[in-house]
Amino acid sequence: MTRATAVTSSLPLILVLNSGSSSLKFAVYAVGERQAWLTGLAERLGEPEARITVKDGTGKASRSLPEGSHAAALDAVLADLAGRGWLDALTAVGHRVVHGGERFARSVLVTPEVIADIEACSALAPLHNPPAVLGIRVALERLSTVPHVVVPDTAFHQTMAPSAYLYALPMALYRDHGVRRYGFHGTSHRFVAGEAVRLLGLDPADHGLVVAHLGNGASATAVRDGRSVDTSMGMTPLEGLVMGTRAGDVDAGALRYIAERTGMDWARLDRMLNRESGLLGLSGLSNDCRELEAAAGEGHEGARVALEVFAHRLARYIGGLAMSLHRLDAVVFTGGIGENSALVRRMTVERLRPLGVRLDQAANAATVGGASGRISAGPDAPAVLVVPTNEEWMIAQDTAVLAGLDVPETLPAAAE
Template sequence: MNKTLTLVINCGSSSLKFALMPNESGEDPVLSGLAERLGDSDASITYKSSEGKKEESLNGGDHATALEALINHIDQKGLLASVTAVGHRVVHGGEEFHKSVLIDDKVIAAIERCSPLAPLHNPPNLLGIRVAREKLPALPQVAVFDTAFHQTMEPQAYLYALPMEYYREYGVRRYGFHGTSHRFVSDETRRMLALDPKDHGIVIAHLGNGASATAVKNGESVDTTMGLTPLEGLVMGTRSGDVDPGALVYLANRANMSINDLDNMLNRKSGLLGLSELSNDCRTLEEEAAKGHPGAKIALDVFAHRLARLIGGLAMSLDRLDAVTFTGGIGENSSLLRKMTIERLKPFGIVLDDAANEKCVRGTSGVISGATGPKALVVATNEELMIARDTLAIANASR
């Protein structure tokens, strides 16, 4: 095989998602898949390629076992010699990282310093980096940060109205997430609409089990809905999004809830699940709402109302609104929630094209609005491709 390849790794607390991306722009992964339940007796790894899907047991193995299995699989396919670099998704770069970087010991130490800001995410990200460097020591490795795209926000957008000592001492501020997706989708939106790179305004809604929206002005993030953590902002699958902090004090006192109880409630028992008392899966809720389930209906209504309200707020950070773009699992597939949201954006003059909206599902991108007013679009995100692009560019520059 003559193609050169970039290995993309996204390491979670008990999982390892991967993609082997051709270095020729725009091509689909040669190999992708997921190792899951790592450390448990039923740990397994699934490979997907043009030959189909294949699952293997990891016999209770950990991240190192999974990565070794992946490397062996790539080698057996005769592809290992074609891999030129490894790109790693890292959730939180704090104020340390404004862009993707070549990994060395200093970068690892800086990512460790950011770990208190993302204690559930950065440690497994670091584990994946360490194992990959051990298994593939000859290859350049690059860190791509979820937070980096939002480092262009100005203080009025990222500061909380808390005593400044907490920002100075502990870094308490708004960082934003999903940055790799927002960056990819903003580029695609600009390309699809032939917008002036130096003069445009877009609001992107990345909607899935985790959800965030971002205002992009002339290619840069100027405001976003997620904050210090991925909990702030929109209604999500099991996360609450914005809540009056006073309500939490009230619950702590009246319901005798501890900090851990509140954290668990806000992150795991709220959002679509908490509102519907049924499911965090948008597909299930749409099916049940159509049957008249009141919880499913109110969950979808609150989701769309909050989304429209925050899109409207984000638009005020722009000089003008050229487009609203939907992406992510829900944004790319729920024509119903797109319709519900756009109907609530009437003050902006966006007019939905129902037929186009229904066609944009299962990875189909396109404009879903009429000829007048700001455009509404669906863009299928591709974080792996963006990570691969960054990795290839930085690796090539380092050689």
């Protein structure tokens, strides 16, 4: 009997929730297993076309949600678990929260004070934190007898020193308004860094890595001895690398010039920077790296330029972040692009020759589609790795630890 078709579960189960303004992403993990038993997405919440899709080991199924609210979506998830005989095994719930500000340096159990702290950070992430709080409140109503845990994306980066997180602005802006660099994708960077240490046999207390999480959103982080010491994203997820539709670094003076020349107000500039720039804006074609690679291969100049700028900016950041380390043991690629685009990896690593990095072309070409492994040549140079990320499992791990569950020693107790 497979886990997908099992009628009951004798293992403790963790439900992982990621609430967006119009969506609810979810996954179910058994304590001690890395592969999710169930994943899914409720989308277009608040609209007549609201739907929920559930995927298990046998396939996926979708259906409409007539009452397309977050509560209705969670009720549908719980009904699915009940139908599989898993509801009684549900032992804890983990919640992804985008922005924890300076209030969270680690994952924590949900309390009224924690919810208030997340709400207090909403000014820093007005599109993300309010729906996260809504999802937490709904889950607490439906699942009031089990512990709930919040895992903020920013928490991993709270180990950065002031020299890394401060902007060169008047200090009153930091003291009075929290204007500083926070960093994001922390759960992914933490998981991937730990996997890289394991795969390379590095000392967990003595290593230096640069992890590049590359997807529609992209960031790179310097990890020293398991701690984030610098990262590319800033106060918001807009700073840093070129992304799918986000511009990344732009001279603030250029924005003033654009506003004066075009008449754009701040709302219009914000839309341009976050939704119309990046790979999409450079190429004039798409924000999908797969489409751009295909188009560039057929001679599309905009697609070629977009990929060149993406790789140049990434390599420049990797080199800069390496200077925050005591040494560079490895560069690690993850995320949808990092795990699957051999071309982007090759274009980036070719620009890292001053760091002594060399690419194994055959290994690079073969490492796609969820594969992990070393793609660098030469035993004495920094390694280059591909490591598929697993943010949901990392959230499940933190949740299991904080809920007091027996986490197997073979799996890292990430919240400790």
